[in-house]
Amino acid sequence: MRQTRPLPDxxxxxxFIEWPGFCEYRVENWRLARDGSGxxxxxxxxxxxxxxxxxxxxxxxxxxxxxGLLTGTLAVVLIAVFVWxxxxxxxxxxxxxxxxxxxxxxxxxGFPLFSPFFVSxxxxxxxxxxDFVIHEGLRRWDVRYFLAAFxxxxxxxxxxxxxxxxxAVLLEVYQGAQRTMFRRDLDTPEx
Numbered sequence: 405m406r407q408t409r410p411l412p413d414x415x416x417x418x419x420f421i422e423w424p425g426f427c428e429y430r431v432e433n434w435r436l437a438r439d440g441s442g443x444x445x446x447x448x449x450x451x452x453x454x455x456x457x458x459x460x461x462x463x464x465x466x467x468x469x470x471x472g473l474l475t476g477t478l479a480v481v482l483i484a485v486f487v488w489x490x491x492x493x494x495x496x497x498x499x500x501x502x503x504x505x506x507x508x509x510x511x512x513x514g515f516p517l518f519s520p521f522f523v524s525x526x527x528x529x530x531x532x533x534x535d536f537v538i539h540e541g542l543r544r545w546d547v548r549y550f551l552a553a554f555x556x557x558x559x560x561x562x563x564x565x566x567x568x569x570x571x572a573v574l575l576e577v578y579q580g581a582q583r584t585m586f587r588r589d590l591d592t593p594e595x
Contacts, residue, residue: 410576418573420580425502427584429577431569432496448493448516458486491515492522497569499551499577501584506530507553528555536585538571538578549574 406422417435421428433447462479469475492513500508506529514521534554541548549571 411572415570415573418569418576420576426500427580428498428500429580430496430498431573433494446516448495449490450516458483495520499581501581503584504530506533507536507581507585509553528553530585532556536578536581538574551577 408420408422409416409418410420411418415435417432419430419432421430435445435447437443437445493516495512495514495516497512498508498510500510502508506527508525508527510526511524512520513523532555534556536551536553539550539552541550551574
């Protein structure tokens, strides 16, 4: 296994991991501050100062509140929602390339201090892969770029799987996928 960071100055959260027989492009859920200070801004939160407030408030209210079915159920639901949001954060997303078999998209979710609790994987076989492109979409007044893998099903329907990091990362993954999976050299002009 060999791990490199192709964009260490601008996007150190992006890494390329090469294994025998396949490679992985991984984007972790953190980034550098845009002010040039080098501060790390985490997307997945471990514990904040507000987290201990919930048990303290519950311990103070417990003897004073007459816990009926409604208030007890509400407290359990609120705690369950809080725990769910903490344990289902995106830790990292990956694109795995298995030449000549196909492409796999992965999303790892969980609590940042532990290994992932949930992993969603979507494999697209090369025989059903129509195209692998950088696409753009609009969100309010913002243009967002994303990787899209077009998959043709047996019935002829076309489904799209996507990944949404920064454009420089997308370009690196796209060029690597084109070289690895489709044996295309993107540095030479077509003609």
